[in-house]
Amino acid sequence: MSTWVNIKRILRTGFFSFSRNAFVSLSSIVVMVITLSTIGSLIFLSAILNNTLTEVRGKVDINVYFITAAPEDDILAVQKRLETLPEVASATYTSREQALQEFRERHENDQVTLQALEELGDNPLDASLNIKAKSPSQYEGIAAFLQESPLLSRDGVSIVDKVDYFQNKEAIERLTRIIDSAERLGSMITVVLVAVSVLITFNTIRLAIFISREEIAVMRLVGASSSYVRGPFVVVGLLYGAVAGILAILLFYPVTYWLGGVTENFFVGMNVFDYYTKNFGQIFAILIGSGAAIGALSSWLAVRKYLKI
Amino acid sequence: MIYYDKVSKIYPDNSVALENVTFTIEPKEFVSIVGHSGAGKTTLLKLLLAEDRPTEGKVFFGSVDIHSLRPNEVPHYRRKIGVVFQDFRLLPDKNVYENIAFSMEAAGRSDEEVESDVPHVLELVDLTSKIWSFPNELSGGEKQRVAIARAIVNQPNIVIADEPTGNLDPVNTYDIVQILKKINDLGTTVILATHNKGVIDSLERRVITLEHGKIVRDDKEGRYII
Numbered sequence: 001m002s003t004w005v006n007i008k009r010i011l012r013t014g015f016f017s018f019s020r021n022a023f024v025s026l027s028s029i030v031v032m033v034i035t036l037s038t039i040g041s042l043i044f045l046s047a048i049l050n051n052t053l054t055e056v057r058g059k060v061d062i063n064v065y066f067i068t069a070a071p072e073d074d075i076l077a078v079q080k081r082l083e084t085l086p087e088v089a090s091a092t093y094t095s096r097e098q099a100l101q102e103f104r105e106r107h108e109n110d111q112v113t114l115q116a117l118e119e120l121g122d123n124p125l126d127a128s129l130n131i132k133a134k135s136p137s138q139y140e141g142i143a144a145f146l147q148e149s150p151l152l153s154r155d156g157v158s159i160v161d162k163v164d165y166f167q168n169k170e171a172i173e174r175l176t177r178i179i180d181s182a183e184r185l186g187s188m189i190t191v192v193l194v195a196v197s198v199l200i201t202f203n204t205i206r207l208a209i210f211i212s213r214e215e216i217a218v219m220r221l222v223g224a225s226s227s228y229v230r231g232p233f234v235v236v237g238l239l240y241g242a243v244a245g246i247l248a249i250l251l252f253y254p255v256t257y258w259l260g261g262v263t264e265n266f267f268v269g270m271n272v273f274d275y276y277t278k279n280f281g282q283i284f285a286i287l288i289g290s291g292a293a294i295g296a297l298s299s300w301l302a303v304r305k306y307l308k309i
Numbered sequence: 310m311i312y313y314d315k316v317s318k319i320y321p322d323n324s325v326a327l328e329n330v331t332f333t334i335e336p337k338e339f340v341s342i343v344g345h346s347g348a349g350k351t352t353l354l355k356l357l358l359a360e361d362r363p364t365e366g367k368v369f370f371g372s373v374d375i376h377s378l379r380p381n382e383v384p385h386y387r388r389k390i391g392v393v394f395q396d397f398r399l400l401p402d403k404n405v406y407e408n409i410a411f412s413m414e415a416a417g418r419s420d421e422e423v424e425s426d427v428p429h430v431l432e433l434v435d436l437t438s439k440i441w442s443f444p445n446e447l448s449g450g451e452k453q454r455v456a457i458a459r460a461i462v463n464q465p466n467i468v469i470a471d472e473p474t475g476n477l478d479p480v481n482t483y484d485i486v487q488i489l490k491k492i493n494d495l496g497t498t499v500i501l502a503t504h505n506k507g508v509i510d511s512l513e514r515r516v517i518t519l520e521h522g523k524i525v526r527d528d529k530e531g532r533y534i535i
Contacts, residue, residue, distance in 0.1 A: 009414050020402050218398050222459070223388035226381070226414030281435070 006228065014235025017212075024208045025040070028239065032244030032295065033251070035197035036287050040139040041250055042190050043283060044272050048263065049186055051270040062139055062165040064146060065126040068096065070159035072127070079129055079203040080150050084147065085137035092130040099125040126161050137298060201294050205237055216306045226307050233299040241295030245288035252276060252283070310336045310500065311467070316366035318352050318522075326352040327363070328522040334465070334500065339493045341509050342502045343533055344519035350502040353519070354469050357500075359383050360392060388416045391460030391497075395472035397452040398445040405431070405455050406440050412459045424485065430458045434488055450481030457488055467498040474505055482508065511534040 018025055066075055075093065084089040094102075100123050107113045117124075133139050143165040146152065152160050211217075212233075219229045255275070260273030276283065311334040318327040327349045336341050342350050355361040356368050359375050366376045370386070378386055399408050406427055413423045431437050434454040444452055453473055460468055470489060474482040486508050493499045503509065509516055509532065516531030517524060526534065 002490075005419065006417070017402075078480045214398065216401050218400060219411075219415055220384070221387065221392050221398075222412040222415050222463075225384045228415055279463075 002163030005100050006231075010228065010231030011235055013232035013238070016101065016108075017232060018236050018239050021208070021211075024211060025236075028043050028201075028204050028208050028240045029244045029247070031203050032240055032291055033247045035201050035294065036241075036244050036248035036280045036291050037251060038197045039251055039290055040283065040287055042193060043286065044275065046064070046186060046190070047275050048270050049182060060133075060139070061300045062131040062133075062142060062146075062163065064129045064131065064163050065161040067129065067161045068124070068126060070127065072122065072156075074151070074154060074159055075127055075129065081149065081151055082129065082131060082142075082145075085142065087133050087135075087141055089132045089134045090130075091132075093126045093129065096123050096125055096127045099127065153181050182190045182210075198294055198298075203297040205240070205295065205298040206305075208236075209233060209299065209306070213306055218302065220307070229307060230300060230303045237295035237297075237299030238292045239295070241293065242288055244295075245284075245291035246292070249280075249287050310334060310371060310501070312369040313353075313356075314367045314369065316356065316363045316368060318349075318361070319364045325522050327356075329366075330522070330524055332367075332517060332524060332527060334498060336498055337496055339490070339499045339511060339512070339514040340501070341514060341516045341531075342500065343509055343516055343535070344503060345504065345535065348441065348519040349522040350519060351471060352353065352522075354471055354500065354502055357467075357469065358392065359386060387511065388463055389466045391457075391465040391468040393453070393456050393460050393468065393470040393473045395475035397444070397449075397456045397476075399452055399455055399459075401444050404441050404443050405436065405447075406454060408444070409459045409462050413462055416463045416500055419465070430462045433461070433491070434458045448481075450479050450484060453477060453481070454488065455487055457485070457492075459498065461492055465497065467500060468490060470493055470501045471501065471505075472503055473501070474508060479507070486512065506533040 051182040064078075072095065079091045079093050081185045082088050103117070103125060104114065131142060133142055143163065146160070146163055146165075152158060216229055260271045264271040313330050313332050316327055316330045317325070319325050323424075330349075330353070336344035340355060344350050352361065354467070356363055357370075359378065362376050362426065370389070373386075393520060400411065403411060409427045409430065410423045410457075413426065428437065428440065430451075431440055434457055436458065437455050439447060439451060439455075444455070447455065453476075457468075457470075458472075460470075470487070473489070474485050477485065482505065489499050489501060490512070501508075513530045516526070516528050516533070518531075518535060520535070
């Protein structure tokens with residue numbers, strides 16, 4: 001007999017038992033929807049985490065304030081030198097006039113402060129360089145460079161008023177550590193959750209197959225080969241996974257829509273609904289694929305117990 | 310053709326099911342195996358089906374030692390044997406046609422063969438009118454006839470019937486025994502395990518009597534004597 005006839009029969013038997021055992025199918029699918037929702041939530045969570053980390057990293061920086069008497073050429077020389085460092089992503093110069101302008105804009109509703117500024121007559125603000133590193137761990141090196149560089153003094157007198165790194169140092173280091181452990185913890189939680197949900201699914205399918213043990217016994221007695229007995233169960237497991245995958249991805253539509261606004265406010269500019277719609281194809285493939293794989297593998301393993309001769 | 314060679318079966322709890330059993334069954338024979346419950350009848354049949362292994366001794370089918378078969382050879386071997394049980398073991402979610410067709414499909418027969426042989430074998434057990442019924446719509450005797458049809462549809466060399474009339478009334482019992490005789494007349498070896506005295510006495514065929522796992526009698530045209 002041709003393999004094709006065999007495959008056809010296995011598929012047919014699989015589809016039949018899927019539809020005839022509606023209740024067993026339903027409960028298995030519900031469990032798998034939960035499993036796949038866990039996996040889906042982890043996709044969203046890691047996207048949110050990554051986005052937040054990128055945003056927060058972008059906000060870490062060093063500001064070097066120069067004394068008011070520092071000549072602009074000297075500051076620009078420092079900027080040029082900094083930009084040649086491999087650790088530095090950008091070094092932005094803010095002149096005293098710009099600083100004053102920004103200060104005025106920031107306090108445009110605060111008459112008292114503006115009045116005080118007027119009374120000073122002179123511009124009290126320092127020119128500054130805003131330095132961004134490529135990674136948070138590199139700020140230490142940049143700060144050290146700033147301390148030792150001969151460009152930062154003129155005639156033996158330092159032209160630097162203050163470097164706020166030394167004030168932020170503690171905070172920056174702590175943030176770096178938090179980011180690192182968040183990433184490590186995230187991947188650990190992912191592994192554990194996926195393992196737990198796979199086990200639950202496996203157990204559910206095992207129960208579903210336990211109901212069919214009589215059928216398996218009869219199949220074996222009439223001389224069905226192991227793969228012929230196993231085939232339909234693997235097909236059913238595959239169907240469970242695929243249907244559960246479709247249900248899970250549909251479920252994420254209203255959930256992410258509802259959470260979209262909330263997350264945007266809470267996690268610096270990350271809207272999960274946008275993420276869902278932009279990455280729909282990828283999420284769809286991951287959920288259906290892992291659902292089908294978990295279902296088929298669970299069935300394959302669960303039937304094995306009944307195939308021992 | 311079937312040869313039990315000094316076969317013993319001791320279960321892990323040390324209960325002895327069979328002890329040093331040796332006998333031969335020739336092709337086309339009709340052999341009844343009788344004995345009280347627990348005498349070892351079912352164990353004897355399970356060994357022949359390769360469902361269980363003997364603790365000692367060997368069981369041969371032709372020249373093949375059944376328990377030396379590799380796991381992937383066992384299904385092929387089982388296709389040479391049809392089995393009928395006391396509790397029928399039909400699949401409840403399949404109708405009569407599907408229950409029998411399923412056995413043929415598992416044995417790898419073509420769709421054309423299935424379509425022509427299923428009605429034919431149902432005719433043989435006189436159940437053509439119930440072809441689309443589900444098992445829960447059938448009487449005990451009808452269920453057992455479906456089970457027999459399923460057992461013989463692949464034209465096995467041997468039909469094993471383990472207490473096939475245990476759940477049936479005398480009329481149905483008579484019918485089932487007549488069908489088994491007919492199968493035997495058509496050239497199939499039949500091994501019948503039972504403790505129904507009436508069945509044995511009416512058959513007038515070979516009887517092997519088991520007691521506490523040992524063969525105590527082996528009579529041609531025997532009667533039920535314990």
